[in-house]
Amino acid sequence: MKSLSIPSGLAVLCLFQLCLSSCGEDDLKKAAPLSKTDLVLNRDRTIGVEIIYSDSSVVKAKGTAPIMDKITPKNGATYQEMPKGVKINFLNDSLKVKGSITSDYAISKDVEKIIIFKRNVIVVDEQLTFNTEELTWDQNKHMFFSPSGVITKPDGTVIHAVNFSATQDFSVFNFEQGFGETYVDKKFGE
Numbered sequence: 001m002k003s004l005s006i007p008s009g010l011a012v013l014c015l016f017q018l019c020l021s022s023c024g025e026d027d028l029k030k031a032a033p034l035s036k037t038d039l040v041l042n043r044d045r046t047i048g049v050e051i052i053y054s055d056s057s058v059v060k061a062k063g064t065a066p067i068m069d070k071i072t073p074k075n076g077a078t079y080q081e082m083p084k085g086v087k088i089n090f091l092n093d094s095l096k097v098k099g100s101i102t103s104d105y106a107i108s109k110d111v112e113k114i115i116i117f118k119r120n121v122i123v124v125d126e127q128l129t130f131n132t133e134e135l136t137w138d139q140n141k142h143m144f145f146s147p148s149g150v151i152t153k154p155d156g157t158v159i160h161a162v163n164f165s166a167t168q169d170f171s172v173f174n175f176e177q178g179f180g181e182t183y184v185d186k187k188f189g190e
Contacts (some may be wrong), residue, residue, distance in 0.1 A: 020052070044070045049082075059095060063088035065106070082106040086117070090125075099125040099170065101135070114141040121149075125170045128153055132164070142168040158183065 008027045050065040071094075072078045088107040090099040101124075103117035122151040123130040132149030138174075146164040151173075162176030 027121070041112070042184075051088075052086075058093070059091055061088050061090050073110070077109070077111045078107040079110055082108075100121070103135070115139070121146075123170065126154075128170065130166075130170075132163070144168070144170070151178075 046068045049063075049068040049085070050064045051065070052059060053061040055064070063086055065086040066084040067082065069081045070078065071081060083105060085102065085104045086187075087102045088100060089097045092098045092102075101117060101121065103121040104119035106115060106117045106136075108115045117135045117137075119133060121130075121132045121135045123132075123135065129152045130146075130149050130187065131152070132146045135144055135146045135149075137144050144166045146161075147159070148162050149164050151157075151161055152160040156183050159175070159178045162177040164173065164175045168171035
């Protein structure tokens with residue numbers, strides 16, 4: 001039987017010492033505790049997603065996303081995350097595109113019934129283009145909300161809007177503390 005050489009013996013002794021000194025009691029107290037809501041029970045990934053939204057059996061919108069992750073946390077409140085962005089086309093009764101929303105990221109929360117679009121969000125409609133970094137759609141209220149953004153109208157009017165809100169079809173929109181630039185017709189005031 002061969003005996004261990006001195007370098008091999010030192011290596012084993014160092015490993016033994018390392019195992020004994022890995023974690024002290026103080027280190028465990030300093031570690032951040034895991035939240036129960038942070039634990040993910042299940043995560044399903046779908047590539048090349050197409051989503052159809054209908055209301056009363058009428059197709060209202062069609063969305064696409066390169067990746068959609070369906071996440072089921074330990075607390076059971078599932079949500080879908082689109083980390084590579086999403087594009088949603090709004091359709092009229094003839095199924096022609098009448099507007100769109102694009103963003104670099106989106107998350108759909110099932111329990112709250114909201115969809116949050118983030119990063120480079122662009123809404124295009126017949127009466128406006130709205131650019132923002134965050135837009136929330138509340139499915140219960142059938143309304144869109146954004147803390148701030150820029151509205152551009154077809155006549156060239158540009159409005160910087162705070163606390164923007166709009167109906168689901170963007171036919172009516174409101175905002176606070178707006179400022180911007182508008183164009184007045186030459187015959188204004190006649």
